[in-house]
Amino acid sequence: MTTTYDPTHPRYDNEGDMRDELLRVYDLCHGCRLCFNLCPSFPSLFEAIDAHDGDVEALSVAEQDKVVDECYQCKLCYVKCPYVPPHEWELDFPRLMLRNTAVRRKHDGLRAKLTDQALGRTDLVGTLSTMVAPLANAVTQTPGSLPRRVMEKVTGIAAERMLPPYARQRFSTWFKKRVTPTLTRRQGSVTVFPTCLVEYQNP
Known part of the structure; x- marks a missing residue:
């Protein structure tokens, strides 16, 4: 030991x-x-x-x-x-x-490594998936479908599992586009730390 x-x-x-x-x-x-x-x-x-x-x-x-x-x-x-x-x-x-x-x-075998990559690289997967949100959602929102069964074989993510849909626009993109209100006097500042769920799926 x-x-x-x-x-x-x-x-x-x-x-x-x-x-x-x-x-x-x-x-x-x-x-x-x-x-x-x-x-x-x-x-x-x-x-x-x-x-x-x-x-x-x-x-x-x-x-x-x-x-x-x-x-x-x-x-x-x-x-x-x-x-x-x-x-x-x-x-x-x-x-x-x-x-x-x-x-x-x-x-581990290749499948376990792919699962880790798929689940562990949320920023990469989220960024790519929001870029093609309609296509990503067509695949992820159909539990038990052929694409999901293939995904299960490759990554180990259960084909029957309901996955959260991807938004067409990321939270950070939406937030930057917001109009900043004009203030008569400076107020305190706020820092926002969006989770990956907020950033990519539910902005």
Whole structure:
């Protein structure tokens, strides 16, 4: 087992090492439970271990990976954890989740990589889709259709899943075209951070 979170370390992407480290950390977290209310990862972890009578070694790979998939890298657990470096146990839950994801992606097939690209590059997909919104919507708004079944085979996105339609105009474009009202005196300023859903689908 290698406790490393350095992607340049020669054992970083060794799956056996990563799995051993995952079980070690899961066992420590199960004993502590300080992070029980921080994100979905921890309740899933504790329920899975409890279902195996507290035996972390009995966790299946799917159960281990479910915990990883539910981590959204808020890093609140790192702030709250009493066992982070320089503690001798060197626990770094967020970086271990990243290590697991990196190891899994390295061994993934083309389909999983395409799914990650399709779901992870929202700005690229959103920009292209709003440029051809009627065509994109014709494909995405017909669950179970031939194009959606092909899309499922390529990307892994379920053909039956209802997807949000794309707008013809992005929020940022719409916002720039708005007429700025003339004010008699300066007022406070506002910063707008549109989400990808607002930017591309519901401006």
